[in-house]
Amino acid sequence: MSLPYLQFAYPNDDYKTFVQFWRSMYRPNAETLPLYLDNIDKQRFTRKDIGELYRWKNSRPYENNPNKRVSVERIQAELPMINRLKQQFVMRAFEETFAGISPIWQIFLLHIIQPDVYPIFDQHVHRTHLFLVHQRIVALPTYGKTKLDYYHVHYQPYFNEVRRRHKLDRFELDNALWTLGQFLKTRFAAAIVSPVEAGTS
Structure with missing residues (x-):
């Protein structure tokens, strides 16, 4: 009898297989996904476009949160x-104009403006990146400048x-990294990887 068990395996650095595997478990919100896909590659934006992109990023109407709405x-x-x-x-003009915006939303605005240069960033892809580098689960720093520095x-x-290097689609790579990051937050991942606090890796 063959019994199943959970482990992380590192057979090679085949990112195409990695992306195919983790992206297959990506479950987007079918209702909000068009808000991103229909707008992100536009060459010129309207106020409505920007609002729809942030609504997708927020996973729910940002208008319900006064700080996010502002x-x-x-x-x-x-x-x-x-x-x-x-x-x-x-970059200098961007920083001077948007310095008061929260780091994660600053980074998403960079992505809106130059999606092929600035990838999406959040706690999940941060968790995945540090896991792939150090094989540990590390929390996203809470200090804003630290987030921006880490990103850049x-x-x-x-x-x-x-x-x-691996000729990957940017959205598919992001999906895979985000999905693994979500898994790494679960108790199942914690059972096979020792989590550490941010800054101790």
């Missing part, structure tokens, strides 16, 4: 700047290099 309205108010940056991106110094170069 943040999106502030971003929408800078629509001319967003469309200028879409045509010619200047570690995650963005990693994601873009993996995508380039």
Whole structure:
């Protein structure tokens, strides 16, 4: 009799197989997914486009959260700047304009403006990245600047290099990393990997 058990296996660095496996378990919200797919590759945005993209990112109407609603309205108010940056991106102009926005939503706005350069970032893909690097489960730092530094110094170069080297679709790679990150948050993953606090890896 063959009995099943759970373990992490590292047979090779075949990212195409990795993406195929973990993406197969990705379960998008069919209702909100078009808000992302129909807007992200536009060359010029409207206020409505920006609102729909953040609604997808938030997984639910951001209008129900006063702080998030104010943040999106502030971003929408800078629509001319967003469309200028879409045509010619200047990081200094972006930072000066959007410095007051929360780090994760800043990063998502970078993705909106340049989706092929700046990948999506959140707690789940952060968890996956550190797990793949260190085989440990590490929490996302709570301090904003630390999140931004980690993204620009570690995650963005990693994601873009993996995508380039293995010729992967950006959305499919993100789906796979996000899905594994969700699994790593469960008690099943914790049973086979020792979690550590952020900053101790």
